[in-house]
Amino acid sequence: MSINIIPKPNHIILKDGVFNLNKSTKICFEDEIKPVIRFLKQYLNEASNLELQITNEPVENNVIRLSLNDAVVNLGKEGYKLSITHSRIQMEAMTLQGMFYSIQTLRQIVNDNPNELPCVEIEDKPRYEYRGYMLDVCRHFFDKKVVKRMIDLAALHKLNIFHWHLTEDQGFRVEIEKYKKLTEIGSKRKETIIGGKSDNMPHGGYYTASDIKEIVDYANERYITIIPEFDMPGHFLAVLASYPELSCSGKQLEVGTKFGVIKDIACAGKESTYEFIFDVLGEIIELFPGELIHIGGDEVPKEQWIECPHCQNKIKEEKLKNEEELQGYFTNRIAKFLKERNKRAITWNDALKSGNLHESVVVQHWLDGDNHKNTVKAINENRKVIMSDVHHVYLDYPYGLTPLKKTYEYKPVSEVIQKDKEKNILGVEAPLWTEYVKDLERIDYLTFPRLSALSELGWTDEKHKNYNDFTTRLKSLNKLLDKLGVNYATRSQADVKGLKAKIEVYKHVKQVDNLLSVIRQLFINNK
16 A cells, blocks of 8 residues: 655655544544544545544544644644554644644545555654745636635645735726725726737626635635735736826726736825725735735836826935835835734735835745846845745646646755755745636646645655655545546646647747747746
8 A cells, every 4th residue: 555645744654554444433532623623524524435423532443533732842833643553543733733734634545545544654744834826816707616615725735825816907806995996997897808809708806805704714714824915016907997096197097908017007106005005905904814915016117107207206205216116115115004013015026126125025936037136135135035936836837838847846945045044935836827717627727736746845845755756646636636526637738748838838829919928938938
């Protein structure tokens, strides 16, 4: 027998013998374990069709015993210990979160071996504290049922962050009580233009405050923190269509119908812009209890700031050097507002170009030139950074460009990062942007199995990783994904090579507006 778990446990010893899971097996637990017991019962029933009995009476044999135990403190709040012998299954953790991950591990073992479980000793804890998946619901909207499903699949992989990209040029997706137009106007676009052609179909949707509370609670039960993203000052067109006075020109604009970088951005010179942002963030903070709030900061064209008297006056008033420093000033004001409310801002790494970004701001790396010089410098200067390299872990790219093996073999830590500064890397995240992702079937296909690879990047120590071993274990995980109705890419689809890879990339490129630009992006910049 073999043990096929993803992400791979960091310490695992397979032993002789099996534990026979049967209808007489009891689940024995302490009262404080109750919040996670329902997951154990659900998963075991799905895998083995056994409705196991629960008891808090002492049972010695044919038992699954769960206990919180400070003796495993060395494994941290997310670690756990799982022991399977011929007579019992013992599950220990210091916290309920660690116990939840122990249950996820047992879930995979039972799914692979429904009645005869191999005897094994596992002591496990994650490599990184931040292990995330991002879903963009702005380019194409997905209802709360889809969001919950993706949270469940993230939990299966022991991810603990769901980054929810909620605002964009093409749609504002969160209800804000003080600014009704953000959903009345900003959540809808009249059409979607791809390759110069309109689909002539209005597109829209948003989440009410009640929807968000429901989803946040759902994620919390699965030990996943939701990080909302309110993207600014770029990717702000849906806001400007709703409240045009927040732009530099004040002209009436429409919610974006095309994808890409759009020149219309928030005016960084008007105080009314900051008042609006603080009001919106005030409501977002009430909806999302986690510490981290993502405030975007990527792809900010500054032509309008150069021509804007308000922005130029702000540069003079604050003694800033240029428009890049103006973005730093803009970001720092928002970060200060959040910090005063016990929150912490995250921005994309583009914001590092300002040179004056406050040290408290967390940076998410995605694209920073061939050598990632700004990101590396930030890490070496003790800034906290999340690694989401565009060439390795972006899930919206076709497999012909980013095959599974490339994602799996991504190394968040490079040789140019000082050894004692590696601790500044909080972890990894795989974003799925949905410009060309219109349905759940496509979400599944692009996400899996690359998110499985990402989970191992975030959880498993580098020394324990092996691609061939991973693909062997993936076969067992796919059996579980089949039961869950996941439309994952097969190994041959995910590791496509040669002419087939070029054809897949070509098909992807045909969808977009600027063919030459995308070819350059996909082939020249793909290092």
